[in-house]
Amino acid sequence: MSASTEEYLEALYTLTQDNKTATTSKISKRLNITPASVTEMLRKLADGGYVNYSRYQGVTLTAKGYEMAEKMTRKHRLLERFLHDVLKIGNDRVHKEACEMEHALSDTTERAICQTLKSPYKCPDDKKVIPACNLGFSSCEECKQWGDGLEKVGPRKTNVVSLAALKEKQEAKIAFIRGDNKALRRLLDMGLTPGTKVTISRVAPLKGPVEIAVRGSHLALGEKIACNVFVEKPINAGGGG
Amino acid sequence: MKEGRHRHRRGHQNGRRLTIALAGNANVGKSVIFNQLTGSQQIIGNWPGKTVERAEGSLHIDGYDITIVDLPGIYSLSTYSMEELVTREYIAHEKPDVIINVVGAAVLERNLFFTLQLIEMEVPLVICLNQMDIAEDKGITIDSQKLQEILGRSVVTTVASTGKGIRELIEKAIGVVGRPVQRQPVAFRNDIEEDTKELSGMIEAEQLQLEYASRWVAIKLLEGDPTIKKLVGSKSTSVIRAAETLSNRLEELHQEPGFVAVASERYALANQIVHDVQTQKTVKLSLSDRLDRLATHKVFGYIVSLGVIGLLLIWTFTIGTLLSNLFSKAFSFFQPVDPKLSGTLLSALWNGVFGGFVAGVTLVVPYVVPFYIMLAIMEDSGILTRVAFMTDSAMHQIGLHGKAIIPLILGLGCNVPAICSTRIMGTRRERLLAAFAITFAPCAARTIIIMGLVAAFVGIWWALALYVIDILLLVVVVKIAVKAVPGELTGLIMEMHSFKRPSLSVVTRQTWARTKSLITLVFPIYMAGTAIVQGVYALGWFGPVNKALSFLTVGWLRLPVVAGVLLIFGAVRKELILLMAVAIFGSNIAGSLTPVQLIVLALVGTIYPCLATVGVLTKEFGWKAAWAIIGANTAIAIVVGGVAARALALIFH
Numbered sequence: 008m009s010a011s012t013e014e015y016l017e018a019l020y021t022l023t024q025d026n027k028t029a030t031t032s033k034i035s036k037r038l039n040i041t042p043a044s045v046t047e048m049l050r051k052l053a054d055g056g057y058v059n060y061s062r063y064q065g066v067t068l069t070a071k072g073y074e075m076a077e078k079m080t081r082k083h084r085l086l087e088r089f090l091h092d093v094l095k096i097g098n099d100r101v102h103k104e105a106c107e108m109e110h111a112l113s114d115t116t117e118r119a120i121c122q123t124l125k126s127p128y129k130c131p132d133d134k135k136v137i138p139a140c141n142l143g144f145s146s147c148e149e150c151k152q153w154g155d156g157l158e159k160v161g162p163r164k165t166n167v168v169s170l171a172a173l174k175e176k177q178e179a180k181i182a183f184i185r186g187d188n189k190a191l192r193r194l195l196d197m198g199l200t201p202g203t204k205v206t207i208s209r210v211a212p213l214k215g216p217v218e219i220a221v222r223g224s225h226l227a228l229g230e231k232i233a234c235n236v237f238v239e240k241p242i243n244a245g246g247g248g
Numbered sequence: 249m250k251e252g253r254h255r256h257r258r259g260h261q262n263g264r265r266l267t268i269a270l271a272g273n274a275n276v277g278k279s280v281i282f283n284q285l286t287g288s289q290q291i292i293g294n295w296p297g298k299t300v301e302r303a304e305g306s307l308h309i310d311g312y313d314i315t316i317v318d319l320p321g322i323y324s325l326s327t328y329s330m331e332e333l334v335t336r337e338y339i340a341h342e343k344p345d346v347i348i349n350v351v352g353a354a355v356l357e358r359n360l361f362f363t364l365q366l367i368e369m370e371v372p373l374v375i376c377l378n379q380m381d382i383a384e385d386k387g388i389t390i391d392s393q394k395l396q397e398i399l400g401r402s403v404v405t406t407v408a409s410t411g412k413g414i415r416e417l418i419e420k421a422i423g424v425v426g427r428p429v430q431r432q433p434v435a436f437r438n439d440i441e442e443d444t445k446e447l448s449g450m451i452e453a454e455q456l457q458l459e460y461a462s463r464w465v466a467i468k469l470l471e472g473d474p475t476i477k478k479l480v481g482s483k484s485t486s487v488i489r490a491a492e493t494l495s496n497r498l499e500e501l502h503q504e505p506g507f508v509a510v511a512s513e514r515y516a517l518a519n520q521i522v523h524d525v526q527t528q529k530t531v532k533l534s535l536s537d538r539l540d541r542l543a544t545h546k547v548f549g550y551i552v553s554l555g556v557i558g559l560l561l562i563w564t565f566t567i568g569t570l571l572s573n574l575f576s577k578a579f580s581f582f583q584p585v586d587p588k589l590s591g592t593l594l595s596a597l598w599n600g601v602f603g604g605f606v607a608g609v610t611l612v613v614p615y616v617v618p619f620y621i622m623l624a625i626m627e628d629s630g631i632l633t634r635v636a637f638m639t640d641s642a643m644h645q646i647g648l649h650g651k652a653i654i655p656l657i658l659g660l661g662c663n664v665p666a667i668c669s670t671r672i673m674g675t676r677r678e679r680l681l682a683a684f685a686i687t688f689a690p691c692a693a694r695t696i697i698i699m700g701l702v703a704a705f706v707g708i709w710w711a712l713a714l715y716v717i718d719i720l721l722l723v724v725v726v727k728i729a730v731k732a733v734p735g736e737l738t739g740l741i742m743e744m745h746s747f748k749r750p751s752l753s754v755v756t757r758q759t760w761a762r763t764k765s766l767i768t769l770v771f772p773i774y775m776a777g778t779a780i781v782q783g784v785y786a787l788g789w790f791g792p793v794n795k796a797l798s799f800l801t802v803g804w805l806r807l808p809v810v811a812g813v814l815l816i817f818g819a820v821r822k823e824l825i826l827l828m829a830v831a832i833f834g835s836n837i838a839g840s841l842t843p844v845q846l847i848v849l850a851l852v853g854t855i856y857p858c859l860a861t862v863g864v865l866t867k868e869f870g871w872k873a874a875w876a877i878i879g880a881n882t883a884i885a886i887v888v889g890g891v892a893a894r895a896l897a898l899i900f901h
């Protein structure tokens with residue numbers, strides 16, 4: 008996969024958040040590429056099975072495309088954090104730097120960065136959520152204790168999104184909780200075991216907490232916690248597929 | 249249960265001693281039951297985490313002499329939080345004769361997760377299915393007979409707030425005593441059960457003499473509980489080795505850490521039980537749900553939250569002033585409220601005692617009691633968790649999360665219980681920061697100073713300005729402290745319980761309990777305080793103290809020289825600043841102090857901490873942290889006071 012395809016997928020990942028459909032003009036603006044070339048590239052991506060594209064209905068990601076897009080976005084945002092937190096590169100420059108570097112970032116290095124930074128959950132500008140790792144670990148603790156090779160872990164089987172990305176009334180199943188054991192345990196004790204069905208009952212404005220209904224009780228989870236709780240991607244959320 | 253208590257008082261000397269502990273999730277009604285049984289006045293309210301320390305009370309019934317223990321609410325017996333650890337140790341080491349597991353019927357599944365853990369511990373257990381009325385309102389019916397069969401433990405249904413079922417509960421609990429401990433477990437349904445059996449078999453065979461039940465130890469080993477691992481490790485390496493093999497296999501098989509696998513299985517079991525015993529009708533949106541929608545609405549939610557805090561302050565303000573004026577008039581006919589600084593020492597002392605009492609009645613009670621009433625209503629309604637929900641993102645701006653607003657609101661009454669309540673925060677760092685913030689919250693005593701000195705003699709707008717300054721100061725100072733204390737903010741995890749109508753009896757009892765402790769604890773201090781001040785004044789000892797402090801009071805703060813003594817007494821109780829000022833200057837304080845001096849005195853008086861706060865800070869955080877907070881407060885009070893004295897001089901000229 009070429010670097011430019013990856014850039015497209017990343018752009019689509021961002022543009023199709025919140026169930027939106029991306030349009031050629033939006034993509035062209037975002038990547039600073041002429042609409043004609045965008046159209047051509049989208050055709051290619053559609054042929055490869057990464058996007059659903061029709062001229063008048065816009066673009067959405069397929070499951071396969073979403074997975075790739077998320078992976079790239081994760082690498083990009085992790086790199087931003089690394090450049091910012093460790094190498095002290097300014098907020099205005101991390102994005103561009105990360106764009107250049109992400110395509111060469113291996114899973115091994117991605118994992119090492121994630122561990123070094125203690126499973127960060129947000130970009131340095133504190134706006135966007137870093138997607139969950141897709142390396143098939145059941146918890147960050149397991150990842151920490153796992154040896155070097157990643158071959159045996161294999162990729163995660165399901166696509167996941169963070170609770171913070173869901174809308175009111177949406178339902179989803181808990182897949183993975185990122186972070187140290189403490190947070191994980193507290194949430195487990197409150198009933199958020201893997202596979203549990205939760206419903207978003209309310210989302211407070213201004214990056215406030217979300218309230219979920221779980222096992223007949225109601226829990227308020229702050230934004231930080233919500234960003235670290237991942238659920239199996241509900242059918243009608245995110246970029247479709 | 250009151251009759252029981254009185255009826256058996258006579259014979260209780262020879263009664264059999266029993267200890268019964270109340271354990272369960274937060275906010276299920278443990279303290280209501282405790283109060284019913286013992287006639288005590290534990291704090292009750294509709295938000296999780298009120299009881300922070302175990303409380304004991306006694307009940308004499310049917311010839312038994314029973315100590316009832318109220319434990320903090322917890323969700324699990326892991327060692328994630330202090331409360332959980334303390335409860336676990338309490339159950340294991342102090343071995344109460346019976347544990348009453350209070351269960352919220354409306355949230356059965358989550359509560360059963362904890363019940364199953366108690367059953368694993370093989371403790372003598374009675375299950376109290378409380379809040380049956382709330383469950384009913386939600387369309388939930390529970391077959392308690394069937395639940396009893398499945399769990400193999402007695403189940404009693406109750407409505408604690410009305411006392412329904414409490415008598416039966418205590419009888420059942422007594423009935424359990426002396427019977428052999430039920431060991432019948434609720435079996436897991438898969439390989440975890442086999443592993444558990446295998447391990448517990450080993451533990452029993454080796455006769456390890458552990459204080460805990462072998463099944464429970466086996467489960468904890470599979471979960472990888474560090475405390476239990478160490479305990480067992482010190483006695484038998486073969487068990488530990490077997491446990492490690494089994495838990496590795498478990499992780500391999502379930503593709504998740506041992507504790508996740510076990511928790512999942514336990515919840516699956518709870519879910520199954522709920523499925524078997526509970527039926528759920530759909531009910532239409534209740535009033536409580538509608539209110540909930542309003543209180544967490546994108547726009548109105550904020551208005552409601554601000555309204556709650558504003559109402560508390562304004563209510564205290566207006567009702568307080570009204571009552572204060574009324575009481576002063578009523579008392580004015582006693583006359584001797586004016587200070588007496590000449591005459592014999594004895595008459596000065598007596599005058600002080602009486603003056604202190606009158607001042608307490610006319611200045612303190614009118615403000616504090618209305619506040620307590622309103623607070624109790626809000627606490628019991630469930631609005632506080634909504635305020636926490638709505639203010640979470642705003643609280644993040646100062647580096648805390650939404651839950652911290654609850655202790656802060658309590659702090660508008662008195663900082664001491666508010667600082668104890670910071671235990672609802674997740675980490676020590678958060679508790680510390682929340683406590684620091686609370687030391688700036690305009691508590692009732694501060695309100696009294698602001699009202700008595702500024703609103704009365706300078707103007708209501710200046711009084712309001714002081715509030716605003718106080719809150720701005722809180723924000724700025726906490727923001728700085730957040731930077732200074734290393735560590736990261738954990739997120740908000742809070743259970744939201746449904747709204748309910750506050751119960752009159754809870755509100756009155758709670759108000760009375762708080763007022764009583766105010767009167768018994770604080771009135772003597774007032775009376776002694778004013779008496780001592782007048783006595784010291786009469787003896788002419790004021791001079792040296794004031795002189796020693798004059799560089800600060802006169803030089804820097806530009807206050808009259810007597811302010812030194814005022815501030816010293818203010819450290820004992822904040823209100824004393826006002827009461828002493830009245831004692832020294834007479835009721836028309838403005839005759840002796842300029843408006844600027846009044847404002848500066850009020851400002852300094854509100855910022856520096858009182859002794860009770862110092863005490864509770866030391867108890868909760870150790871002297872180092874406590875003195876850091878106190879030092880910071882005092883320094884800020886002095887700096888702000890001095891600056892204000894100079895800035896205000898420009899305005900008032």
Ligand SMILES: Nc1nc2c(ncn2[C@@H]2O[C@H](COP(=O)(O)OP(=O)(O)OP(=O)(O)O)[C@@H](O)[C@H]2O)c(=O)[nH]1
Binds near residue numbers: 275295378406748
């Ligand atoms: N309707 C109804 N309300 C109840 C019942 N029992 C308790 N409550 C209410 O539930 C709320 C919580 O009661 P508490 O006794 O303070 O709960 P707790 O278990 O001690 O809670 P923590 O100390 O926070 O762990 C209060 O508002 C009570 O008035 C009941 O049977 N029915």
Ligand SMILES: [Mg+2]
Binds near residue numbers: 278279291299319321
């Ligand atoms: Mg309680």
